[in-house]
Amino acid sequence: MVAAIAVGVPLPKSDFLQTSLHLRHPTNPPVGGFLKGFCFQSKPKSRTRDFISLVVASASTDSSSSSSSGRFYLNFTGFPFPLGPFLNRRTIRTEAVKDCIWLFEQEQALGFSSVSTNIRMTVIKLKSGGLWIHAPIAPTKECIKLVKELEAPVEYIVLPTFAYEHKIFVGPFSRKFPRAQIWVAPRQWSWPINLPLEFFGIFRSKTLRDEDMSTPWADEIEQKVLSSPEVGIGPYVEVAFYHKRSRTLLVTDAVIFVPRQPPECISKESLLASAKNGLAVKILSKGKDVPQEPVVDNKMSRQTGWERMVLQILFLGPSNLLEPKASFAQMSQKLIVSPIVKTLVFSKVPEKVKDWIDRIMQDWPFKRIIPAHFAAPISASRSDLLAAFSFLDELLGERFVTRPSLSLLFTYLMGKAASYFPPDDMKTLSSLDQFLVSVGVVKKTVSGRKR
Numbered sequence: 001m002v003a004a005i006a007v008g009v010p011l012p013k014s015d016f017l018q019t020s021l022h023l024r025h026p027t028n029p030p031v032g033g034f035l036k037g038f039c040f041q042s043k044p045k046s047r048t049r050d051f052i053s054l055v056v057a058s059a060s061t062d063s064s065s066s067s068s069s070g071r072f073y074l075n076f077t078g079f080p081f082p083l084g085p086f087l088n089r090r091t092i093r094t095e096a097v098k099d100c101i102w103l104f105e106q107e108q109a110l111g112f113s114s115v116s117t118n119i120r121m122t123v124i125k126l127k128s129g130g131l132w133i134h135a136p137i138a139p140t141k142e143c144i145k146l147v148k149e150l151e152a153p154v155e156y157i158v159l160p161t162f163a164y165e166h167k168i169f170v171g172p173f174s175r176k177f178p179r180a181q182i183w184v185a186p187r188q189w190s191w192p193i194n195l196p197l198e199f200f201g202i203f204r205s206k207t208l209r210d211e212d213m214s215t216p217w218a219d220e221i222e223q224k225v226l227s228s229p230e231v232g233i234g235p236y237v238e239v240a241f242y243h244k245r246s247r248t249l250l251v252t253d254a255v256i257f258v259p260r261q262p263p264e265c266i267s268k269e270s271l272l273a274s275a276k277n278g279l280a281v282k283i284l285s286k287g288k289d290v291p292q293e294p295v296v297d298n299k300m301s302r303q304t305g306w307e308r309m310v311l312q313i314l315f316l317g318p319s320n321l322l323e324p325k326a327s328f329a330q331m332s333q334k335l336i337v338s339p340i341v342k343t344l345v346f347s348k349v350p351e352k353v354k355d356w357i358d359r360i361m362q363d364w365p366f367k368r369i370i371p372a373h374f375a376a377p378i379s380a381s382r383s384d385l386l387a388a389f390s391f392l393d394e395l396l397g398e399r400f401v402t403r404p405s406l407s408l409l410f411t412y413l414m415g416k417a418a419s420y421f422p423p424d425d426m427k428t429l430s431s432l433d434q435f436l437v438s439v440g441v442v443k444k445t446v447s448g449r450k451r
Contacts, residue, residue: 070141084109114273130155136173171201232442249366259375262306274305285322317428
């Protein structure tokens with residue numbers, strides 16, 4: 001969900017350093033905010049030509065000020081909600097499937113607030129011995145080193161969505177692996193000016209097509225595209241993938257699983273900042289007195305910080321940040337659709353989403369799911385996915401589009417009851433949705449109506 005600008009100006013050949021100036025331009029995230037920013041980068045001279053390039057993309061900076069750990073990354077994208085951390089990004093690598101799938105995670109903060117979550121890149125080793133990379137993250141020295149430690153060439157870099165927080169790193173990451181092919185989700189768009197991908201620093205990319213069996217990885221990884229009508233100023237586009245050998249489903253933002261404990265990549269400083277009783281807690285405290293004791297660095301404080309982060313990410317304005325445990329317990333440890341995505345996107349196009357989910361369930365017997373945020377890998381089956389999307393049947397006025405088995409039906413009904421969102425926490429999000437509909441920013445419904 002991002003706009004980008006790139007302008008190339010040829011210069012005469014010289015022995016001076018080639019300099020690139022990177023600028024980021026406004027974009028539209030799913031909920032409010034126009035994103036812009038800038039960073040500067042110096043590169044060695046090129047034998048072909050020197051140029052000045054204006055590119056909307058985040059870029060790692062190799063300078064004397066870089067930390068010895070290789071985590072330095074200058075990033076000030078987005079206004080009024082730039083994507084932090086702004087100078088330092090730690091990368092955590094874990095092995096999800098032995099010798100086959102690895103997860104790379106970094107912290108992602110919302111502007112100058114105390115709200116953070118994790119953002120994930122997934123790497124799959126293909127039968128060719130090369131790497132297939134899903135949703136690149138910031139290419140810090142540490143991150144690139146961890147990729148190269150897999151001792152396999154990067155063959156494909158995949159952008160599975162149009163969303164800003166995933167798109168912003170594709171250009172910088174691909175420049176670290178210039179021989180890799182870049183594949184992107186269809187119908188990329190930006191706001192307020194709809195610019196081509198080249199203006200975003202993404203060059204020579206190919207388009208991901210629905211159920212395309214001509215991709216170079218088709219015998220190992222299948223794909224299905226959710227391409228909705230416009231839900232507001234643009235469509236929602238996400239590509240799901242299925243790695244057949246490991247029976248793994250990859251999504252971006254379609255579903256999440258909130259873990260009880262915070263991800264390792266989120267810093268203790270962020271957690272403790274969220275645990276402080278600041279202005280947000282005072283506003284969202286249900287009128288109770290808010291104590292002002294200093295925050296002590298211990299497990300309880302960090303847990304409180306994590307619970308507050310999660311509720312703000314899911315609901316924007318939860319009912320009670322002072323005492324978040326009850327709402328957090330209701331939203332964690334289960335497969336769900338994020339309340340924001342459900343309210344502002346999926347509820348607008350239920351027929352499109354239902355068709356996408358039904359095709360995934362019919363064709364892919366997955367046993368684990370890897371999303372781009374929160375916990376992963378998630379041990380989950382088709383019945384769990386059916387339960388997470390049970391709200392679609394209510395919107396469409398149909399019990400089932402397909403005929404599930406009795407075991408699927410039982411799990412569906414149990415999951416439907418478990419996926420209930422706390423109504424008090426939904427009030428702010430529902431009010432926002434009504435406001436956006438009233439001013440025409442989003443549509444009340446595009447396909448499907450409650451009967």
